[in-house]
Amino acid sequence: MSLKSNRNQLVKTAVQGSVAPAHQWAPFEVGAAGEIFAWPSTGGITYNVKIGDSVFGWAGEHIEPGVSTTMSHKNSKAEAGYQFLACCGNEATVISGAAKGEKGTVLGHHGGVEHLMLDFPDAVLDKLTCDDKFLIKGYGQGLKLIDHPDVYIYSLDPDVLESWGLIEREDGRIEVPVNVIVPGHAMGSGIGALSVTTGDYDIICHDEATVREYAMDKLRFGDFVAVLDHDNRYGRTYRKGAVTIGVIIHSDSPLGGHGPGMMTLMSACDEKLIPVLNENANLGAIKGIGRYAVE
Known part of the structure; x- marks a missing residue:
């Protein structure tokens, strides 16, 4: 059975941002095992970390793939609106500089720094500068499944929802393809946040036994x-x-308390959502972007 949505009632709104400055958080930081490091972190244009890559093994922490953007580089209500309206899978257009007119895709938003990450092909990344600006067609907040009001959907482009491969079962539950199923006790920074339409929360991967048991080393x-x-x-x-x-x-x-960041897309109680493992459950596979792009 097909899942009907209210996509025709959604509001599509333009929001505009620019490249977020890359940060150095401290001269040195201390990890959960007592390790001391001085690594790249959030912000800027990241050329070699892309959708589809592993989240592990980088000489960096909280690395944001592609282009990190904000509206004004200030933590304000308007900045929150930029994150709120831009949804996973939305179209982003470069509106300045040598890459003007080129298209990209919204990945998602990162809490704390209030960054929105955009994916662009390599040829576009090479033309971008830190002065460039981006127009995003914000589309997706308010999305719902008409016959399943107990499923709450946030920050998701309706085209991604329709291409994802969700299946409605005869018992009324919904199967959702995912690459990894994470136990609740592995979640960390971001728990308790009142808003799920901005920001993210982290999957703690410091316990090796838990990582192995739940195949969390597969995270991309x-x-x-x-x-x-x-x-x-x-x-x-x-x-x-x-x-x-x-x-x-x-x-x-x-x-x-930190680890790979996850932006909320949907939630339900009473085992309404049934996660089904599928190694192709990735935004890049659906949109043909990042490491899934066809050259």
Whole structure:
């Protein structure tokens, strides 16, 4: 059975941003195992880290693939609107400089730094500068499944929803393809946030036994993942039988309580959502971008 949505009632709104400055957070940082490091982190234009790459193994932490953007580089209500309206899978257009007119794709937003990450092909990245600007057709907030009001959807382009491969079962539950299923006790920074339409929260990957047990070492940028027993309908909290589905938007981190970042896309209680493992459950595979792009 096909899943009907309210896509024709959604509002499409232009929002505009520019390249976020790359940060150095501290001269040195200390990881959860006592390791000391001085690594690249958030912001800027990242050339060699892309959707489809592993989130592990980089000499960097909280790395954001592609182009990191903000509206004004200030933490304001307008800045929150830029993140709120730009949804996973939305179209982004370069509106300045040598790459003017080139198209890209929204991956998702990163809380704390309030960055929105955009994917562009290599040929476009090579033309961009840190002064360039981007126009995004914000489309997706308010999306819902007409026959399933108990499934809450956030920050998701309706085209991605329709291409994802969700299946409605005869018992009324919905199967959702994901690459990894994460246990609720592995979630860290971001728990307790009241807003799930901006920001993200982190999957803690510091316990090697848990990583092996749940195959969390397979995590890639752009992966769709499920978190068990987490309710993101009205904020991020623990609730037995709830399932939250999200997309991976930044890399692993050695910092205590941190790890690969996941932006919320949908959530429901009472085992309404059934995660089904599928190695192609990745935004890049759906949109043909990042490492999935056909040259």
